[in-house]
Amino acid sequence: MTIDEKLKPEAIEEVVIRFAGDSGDGMQLTGNRFTDASAIFGNDLATLPDFPAEIRAPAGTIAGVSSFQVQISSYETLTPGDRPGVLVAMNPAALKANVGELIPGGTLIVNEDTFEERNLEKAGYVGNPLDGDALAAYRVIRIPMTSMTLEATKESGVKPRDAQRAKNLFALGLVSWMYTRPVEPTVDWIKKKFAGQEKVLAANVAAFRAGFNFGETAELFDHPYAIAPARLEPGLYRNISGNVATAYGLVAAAQCAKLPLFYASYPITPASDILHELSSLKNFGVRTIQAEDEIAAVGAVVGAAFAGQLAVTATSGPGIDLMAETLGLAVSTELPMLIIDVQRGGPSTGLPTKTEQSDLMLVMYGRHGEAPMPIVAAKSPSHCFEATIEAARIALKYRTPVFLLTDGFLANGAEPWLLPDVAALPDISVPFATEPNHGDEFWPFLRDPETLARPWAIPGTEGLEHRIGGLEKQDGSGNINYEPENHALMTKLRADKIAGIAKDIPLVEIDDPDAADLLVLSWGSTWGVAQQAVRQARGRGLSVAHAHLVHVNPFPSNLGEVVARYPRCLIPEMNMGQLSRLVRAEYLVDAQTISKVQGIPFRSAEIEDAIVAILEGREIS
Amino acid sequence: MTIDEKLKPEAIEEVVIRFAGDSGDGMQLTGNRFTDASAIFGNDLATLPDFPAEIRAPAGTIAGVSSFQVQISSYETLTPGDRPGVLVAMNPAALKANVGELIPGGTLIVNEDTFEERNLEKAGYVGNPLDGDALAAYRVIRIPMTSMTLEATKESGVKPRDAQRAKNLFALGLVSWMYTRPVEPTVDWIKKKFAGQEKVLAANVAAFRAGFNFGETAELFDHPYAIAPARLEPGLYRNISGNVATAYGLVAAAQCAKLPLFYASYPITPASDILHELSSLKNFGVRTIQAEDEIAAVGAVVGAAFAGQLAVTATSGPGIDLMAETLGLAVSTELPMLIIDVQRGGPSTGLPTKTEQSDLMLVMYGRHGEAPMPIVAAKSPSHCFEATIEAARIALKYRTPVFLLTDGFLANGAEPWLLPDVAALPDISVPFATEPNHGDEFWPFLRDPETLARPWAIPGTEGLEHRIGGLEKQDGSGNINYEPENHALMTKLRADKIAGIAKDIPLVEIDDPDAADLLVLSWGSTWGVAQQAVRQARGRGLSVAHAHLVHVNPFPSNLGEVVARYPRCLIPEMNMGQLSRLVRAEYLVDAQTISKVQGIPFRSAEIEDAIVAILEGREIS
Amino acid sequence: MTEPVTLTRKDYQTDQEVRWCPGCGDYSILTAVQLLFVELGLATRNQVFVSGIGCAARFPYYMETYGIHSIHGRAPAVATGVAVARPDLDVWVVTGDGDSLSIGGNHLIHALRRNVNLKILMFNNQIYGLTKGQFSPTSETGKVTKSSPFGSLDTPFNPISLTLGAESSFVARTHDMDRAHMMDTIRRAYKHKGSAFVEVYQNCNVFNDGAFEAITAKASRADMLIDLKHNEPIRFGADQQYGVVLNAFGECEIVEVADVGVEKLIVHDETRSDPSLAFALSRLASGPTMPTPIGVFRSVVRPTYEDEVSMQLAVATETRGPGDLAKLLSSGGTWTVE
Amino acid sequence: MTEPVTLTRKDYQTDQEVRWCPGCGDYSILTAVQLLFVELGLATRNQVFVSGIGCAARFPYYMETYGIHSIHGRAPAVATGVAVARPDLDVWVVTGDGDSLSIGGNHLIHALRRNVNLKILMFNNQIYGLTKGQFSPTSETGKVTKSSPFGSLDTPFNPISLTLGAESSFVARTHDMDRAHMMDTIRRAYKHKGSAFVEVYQNCNVFNDGAFEAITAKASRADMLIDLKHNEPIRFGADQQYGVVLNAFGECEIVEVADVGVEKLIVHDETRSDPSLAFALSRLASGPTMPTPIGVFRSVVRPTYEDEVSMQLAVATETRGPGDLAKLLSSGGTWTVE
Ligand SMILES: Cc1ncc(C[n+]2csc(CCOP(=O)(O)OP(=O)(O)O)c2C)c(N)n1
Ligand SMILES: Cc1ncc(C[n+]2csc(CCOP(=O)(O)OP(=O)(O)O)c2C)c(N)n1
Ligand code: SF4
Ligand code: SF4
Ligand SMILES: [Mg+2]
Numbered sequence A, B: 001m002t003i004d005e006k007l008k009p010e011a012i013e014e015v016v017i018r019f020a021g022d023s024g025d026g027m028q029l030t031g032n033r034f035t036d037a038s039a040i041f042g043n044d045l046a047t048l049p050d051f052p053a054e055i056r057a058p059a060g061t062i063a064g065v066s067s068f069q070v071q072i073s074s075y076e077t078l079t080p081g082d083r084p085g086v087l088v089a090m091n092p093a094a095l096k097a098n099v100g101e102l103i104p105g106g107t108l109i110v111n112e113d114t115f116e117e118r119n120l121e122k123a124g125y126v127g128n129p130l131d132g133d134a135l136a137a138y139r140v141i142r143i144p145m146t147s148m149t150l151e152a153t154k155e156s157g158v159k160p161r162d163a164q165r166a167k168n169l170f171a172l173g174l175v176s177w178m179y180t181r182p183v184e185p186t187v188d189w190i191k192k193k194f195a196g197q198e199k200v201l202a203a204n205v206a207a208f209r210a211g212f213n214f215g216e217t218a219e220l221f222d223h224p225y226a227i228a229p230a231r232l233e234p235g236l237y238r239n240i241s242g243n244v245a246t247a248y249g250l251v252a253a254a255q256c257a258k259l260p261l262f263y264a265s266y267p268i269t270p271a272s273d274i275l276h277e278l279s280s281l282k283n284f285g286v287r288t289i290q291a292e293d294e295i296a297a298v299g300a301v302v303g304a305a306f307a308g309q310l311a312v313t314a315t316s317g318p319g320i321d322l323m324a325e326t327l328g329l330a331v332s333t334e335l336p337m338l339i340i341d342v343q344r345g346g347p348s349t350g351l352p353t354k355t356e357q358s359d360l361m362l363v364m365y366g367r368h369g370e371a372p373m374p375i376v377a378a379k380s381p382s383h384c385f386e387a388t389i390e391a392a393r394i395a396l397k398y399r400t401p402v403f404l405l406t407d408g409f410l411a412n413g414a415e416p417w418l419l420p421d422v423a424a425l426p427d428i429s430v431p432f433a434t435e436p437n438h439g440d441e442f443w444p445f446l447r448d449p450e451t452l453a454r455p456w457a458i459p460g461t462e463g464l465e466h467r468i469g470g471l472e473k474q475d476g477s478g479n480i481n482y483e484p485e486n487h488a489l490m491t492k493l494r495a496d497k498i499a500g501i502a503k504d505i506p507l508v509e510i511d512d513p514d515a516a517d518l519l520v521l522s523w524g525s526t527w528g529v530a531q532q533a534v535r536q537a538r539g540r541g542l543s544v545a546h547a548h549l550v551h552v553n554p555f556p557s558n559l560g561e562v563v564a565r566y567p568r569c570l571i572p573e574m575n576m577g578q579l580s581r582l583v584r585a586e587y588l589v590d591a592q593t594i595s596k597v598q599g600i601p602f603r604s605a606e607i608e609d610a611i612v613a614i615l616e617g618r619e620i621s
Numbered sequence C, D: 001m002t003e004p005v006t007l008t009r010k011d012y013q014t015d016q017e018v019r020w021c022p023g024c025g026d027y028s029i030l031t032a033v034q035l036l037f038v039e040l041g042l043a044t045r046n047q048v049f050v051s052g053i054g055c056a057a058r059f060p061y062y063m064e065t066y067g068i069h070s071i072h073g074r075a076p077a078v079a080t081g082v083a084v085a086r087p088d089l090d091v092w093v094v095t096g097d098g099d100s101l102s103i104g105g106n107h108l109i110h111a112l113r114r115n116v117n118l119k120i121l122m123f124n125n126q127i128y129g130l131t132k133g134q135f136s137p138t139s140e141t142g143k144v145t146k147s148s149p150f151g152s153l154d155t156p157f158n159p160i161s162l163t164l165g166a167e168s169s170f171v172a173r174t175h176d177m178d179r180a181h182m183m184d185t186i187r188r189a190y191k192h193k194g195s196a197f198v199e200v201y202q203n204c205n206v207f208n209d210g211a212f213e214a215i216t217a218k219a220s221r222a223d224m225l226i227d228l229k230h231n232e233p234i235r236f237g238a239d240q241q242y243g244v245v246l247n248a249f250g251e252c253e254i255v256e257v258a259d260v261g262v263e264k265l266i267v268h269d270e271t272r273s274d275p276s277l278a279f280a281l282s283r284l285a286s287g288p289t290m291p292t293p294i295g296v297f298r299s300v301v302r303p304t305y306e307d308e309v310s311m312q313l314a315v316a317t318e319t320r321g322p323g324d325l326a327k328l329l330s331s332g333g334t335w336t337v338e
């Protein structure tokens, strides 16, 4: 085979690659860079980062393994892929923790240098798995990446410690060659990243190029692969993660609402990046407060909402717990605000860096008394943008706190995003009250007959001075009132207001090409994988319908009719069946749950199997 | 009519009396004393106190009205009565606020002295309602109670301010005469109460006797009424409120568990009295802490549970909100403890002194992640005792935090209680772990195969040193573990443990004498009124079944079969249908709600009407 | 803070009945605040009262301004939101000893260290009023209440010491029996730019009657209240016969002026950037039964939190130009699909 | 506290991997505590470590004792429960600056005022470590972090001032670079009967490297650390050339001993019942970049909360006799139905 032949790439449709190494090995960086390069190249893609709860769990141990999976393809990518076809393992622990997921026949690239006694022992290996035939099912490619990196970076003059740290760039270079990613954008990116640290910069460029060249020259690979740009809707794209999309969504929502954005939050994984992102956008007029805790954050949000801003906080499960009491106040005072729950694995501290959808019941019911709140759930990383604006729209229009649910997978996962036309974003602004509404008095609880929203009169407005609070209020006047009938009425009005939002949200759409018997109903981040599973099932000749909920409370008004239409309904959830319970209680249909509570997203095959099982009349577990 | 004839009482079966006056008028005291006298006399009874959220809302206003309703009867009393037959109104505001509830033809006793301009105005009356025929539907008895009290207490030498404050005792005396309550026990009680304040004591005794004598001598009444002692189960009785029964239940549970009682709490209406009661029982070895807030209270409870005590806290809705995060920790660490929610009107501060059952969904679902907890609900004031011991039993046996639900009505309401035989209380003690359970290691999460409870190894035990926390734990060893399958397993084990309690609780009993089509399913404090309504419906010749849930999570194992057996199911709830949603989701039956969210208990007629409506095929609202 | 307006006390009163017990000290504080507002000519529309839960916390309902009766302990957090969002408003916090120091202690100390421009009036009645009489974090040790029938065990907080330890830029104390002193003190708090913490000794005549009588009763005031005055030697007594000196450990001690001479007395300086003197003064009385300093302990100027927040926005907008949403969205690498 | 036992450091170590970053200051604190335990001969079964969430809060997993890794900020509350239920145990709290002073500030100050017998070790790295580097309540104003790219605005707490303001009976400071000093200070905390608050300056080499270098580096220590010693004049410097005096406002100032004479120096007294001196000392340095006192600021004896709780039970049982349940149930009026 000549070099030329070798250079002719084989065209493929998609690949799933997982980079795995020690927390200190820079796997997230490597994966993200590979992703960006692929995105800019025009592939569709989806990513799945996975990292330990510790900052740097002990080097070389299973606990310390950090990984990043990406699927890139030349068609619409719905998931980061069930299992990797290529696994890059930077040390034995990374191998041990990940090889079980690699598809049989898949490519396993290992950093041979790390397979020495101490590391093997830390990973819990007896003997070297590279010897013997434990890995016979895979195409194993052993590369002494550390030594080759040290060699390649010699000239840079960098310290050995920094030199060997560049080995992730070697791996990136190699994989970039394998999948014919252009070199220069990544070199530019390295230059930007290490600007000012000349030697380190040189070392990283050298390592990257060495990896790339190694692919080209070594006899290990027959040829590279080419994955053509995806046939996506035309337009300008960028790669975006859920947390960044959420932060941008907030800035956009504030502009659409013609209000300043106020964001108070207390750091917590995986929500902190929203705070980080917004803190840097001060020239957008964004006020950010790092509060002393989540109660203070949501308290400040209540104050800022009263004061007339688009007030927002984000947190994860433990923070939502703490906000419960204040959210009851927000429900009672009927102030507009947005509460974002970036869900993670619970209960308690649980699996703080992993994903889960197990806060649905909490956000639905987690306040004392009858305290209903609307819930909007984002379905993909880029959809966080749109979902954020929609949640803000509801909050403002109905003067109510609204939950936006995302999760760890959406927050850190990324995908290409067709940039919206900023000018075409919806106007979600609402007027402030400016004058008395009841004779020459101002009644803060005199409602709009249509939306049942109360007027929003902000301090500084002459003549509309008023007091609100958590005690029951008289309908209309808003004065403290403990009368039985008034309480019943106000409770009903609050409930009706939220229920009435159903008239103002899109009907749920059904994807059902051939009058199926089974409906797969998804919500939140299971959207992509549910759709993928449905496609796969159809590929097997099965007929399955799919519907997805963005609005979880209230439900779209046609949902009852939709679920009633299908004899069977399957709900995949990363919890023990929370949406199922809501659907069952509401519509008395025997919705079944396929549940995955493992801190990781579904594989499409898992849902596909459940579809098959149900259609074959078997029990699903 | 001679005095003798006049003295011959007419025998009646029951009466519902409501005392109403200003917050400062001592209506709670009056009502409670009348209740105690009736209880000791041997009547069955139930009470319904109702007071404003303010300490002393402005004198004379509607907001300041405080009332106390009691039903006494010569048969089993299930409720404090739908509407009073006798209303004692100490001022115009009390009249205005309460007269609407008085049954037509009922007796209205007013303190005539207070019906002067200022008070009428404060109550919002134009003109004196005692003049004209606005009250023509009632038997109005106008008595100048204030002046008669002043007159009667002259000799006591008390200050006029104290003298007129004794007018509630005048009213008590009058009503005591009307219903032939014995005089001496109340005189003794007055003596005890005012011991050391000689003049005040004398004034109160004089006022009481004056009222009694007034009844006897005035021409206003034909004769008194006699209500024979109720034919209750034989034994020793006392009158008890729900909060006191709960406090005693805790002391008893600790003795039954052979553990010291640890109680940490933050004051909140209507739960504070449990703290007050327990604080005085130090010779029972009860440790009480008034914490800085509810989070601290439940935090201390977690610590005390770890340390090996029967650890308990009580609060109301706002406090439960705040405890959510810590309860997740308790679920995750699987420590036994009891959380008591004395429910009140929500959302937010809501109606803090009124009753409601609207925290059911909160206690069921109000924690992030999958964090199931058992729920026990008391059904009557005295049942709080038994329910408390049962909740403690479950907590200890299954090593889990357990919710006990009561509410404002149970907490402050009272009824006669057949005292249990202390020696016959159940043994609910569980052993502490004393030695390694896995070779020579101690595994804190190695479960009992039967109950799935983990061992309880308390500090101080040699060789069982171990650490627990909120991060996910490896099955068995309890070491921190983030592996997907382990998380799924632990989530399932935690869920199975709670679900498995269903095997260990009584089946739900059905009261269905004649194979009804309609099941009335109640929980918590609606027990009495639901049963009363069912009796009334049966009295109309309707056939209705009744079942009541003390265990709300998990449900008794036969509940599914029971609800399936009845074509129709009606659930009366002081919320918007929370138990209904649980039942619907679990069993897919079309349970219907009759909902009352007014801060006051159902009237039996309201439920009866709903029963009739359903059986006649009408919609209930 | 806008142009002064001319209003009467009635203009600051709402149409809601005041629902405190007859005789409660809260009434006189309400009056003092309303009269001060008249004096200062504050426009009702720019005043926001934020409270938590408790008897004290009902205050906003009685002021014809904007107001939030929030939840127990959280008023400083809610008020921080109002103040940061709208530095143009005057934001007041009214709170009780339980609301601010028990459940709400953390928000209080954080608001103070950040120097959010809040005027915090803490009505200290050394009891939980609204829940009918349990001991509070300022109740004296050994207090017998419903929840402590054998006497409470907790050492109370000294609110002045605690807030000084929390970096508060303004700390003062006054009491409900002296309207003029209340108005003076609250006026000073209002004029202070930054967090101002004012402890108001307040009588709860129902559950803790007479808690402050030993020092606030007209007859004893002269000998029991030490009215701090900036730049003046600290002395008190009917004939100014007593004074306060520092000992070798930096502790305050009461002396007879005649014994030591005026020049030995501490000259009060509210403006010391070091809060040590204010702290030492706060330790002079361990409870309201011995000679107790009132007035302004500390008043130092440092930037307010909300001004700094606004400043950062202004500087960022100045240096980077106003945010351009389209540009933001397309940051971080884009490509075009044809 | 039982008979001392003879154990080795290994006996206090668990089989769990220590999951801090290489180079983290937490390691040296762990070592100091384990070595101190060896020295004191503490039986593992009677020791309970309670922590919140954060890097510091992982501590219990590495101590072969009883332990609870609780939730963020709540460790003092949980530990209070352990201590009150079981006064026979030694209860330790390990917490970070965020855990204890941000979300957990309220529980901390309440535990301190109550004098619950907890040994509280607060690892102050002036940053949120576990959440990857946001500013904390002890970070210096202007700090640039992920959540404050333009510099933080908050005035930090001074943990020593704050805890003194909260009536803490024992307050001390040490740092992770000096094992002997850590052991001395923590030993003192252990021997103190009552709440003991120890601030440990701790380097987070990943997110806030070198925060304390100016004062803890071997080379600068002599001139930058003022090691407080009870009953001794407060002086420091390589040649003990510097000293601390009080000025007319009760504030501490640094002087050259040669200039003023040794007799003018403050003689440190930890045991003053008035915390003013300790407070003044806490203000000497406004951050770890100037001469900073370490060691024990305050150590006074007052009854512990749990002892008082137990005492009330004992007295009640003594005076009323042990509780009789049947009698209790039948209190308050009974009648018999035949
Ligand atoms: C979360 C929560 N816990 C408890 C309560 C009950 N509660 C209301 S006010 C109060 C304390 C009031 O004391 P303080 O703040 O001193 O005010 P005061 O009534 O004395 O003016 C308490 C415990 C509540 N409303 N919310
Ligand atoms: C309720 C809640 N909010 C937020 C978090 C996220 N969180 C975990 S640790 C931490 C702060 C850690 O800082 P510090 O206490 O200083 O400890 P360090 O990691 O620096 O040792 C935060 C904000 C959480 N676990 N729980
Ligand atoms: S209870 Fe006390 S503080 Fe509350 S209103 Fe009455 S007197 Fe005032
Ligand atoms: S992040 Fe900082 S504090 Fe946390 S383990 Fe790493 S070095 Fe230590
Ligand atoms: Mg108070």
Ligand SMILES: [Mg+2]
Residues within 6 Å of the ligand: D054, D096, D097, D098, D123, D124, D125, D126, D127, D128, D129, D136
């Ligand atoms: Mg820290």
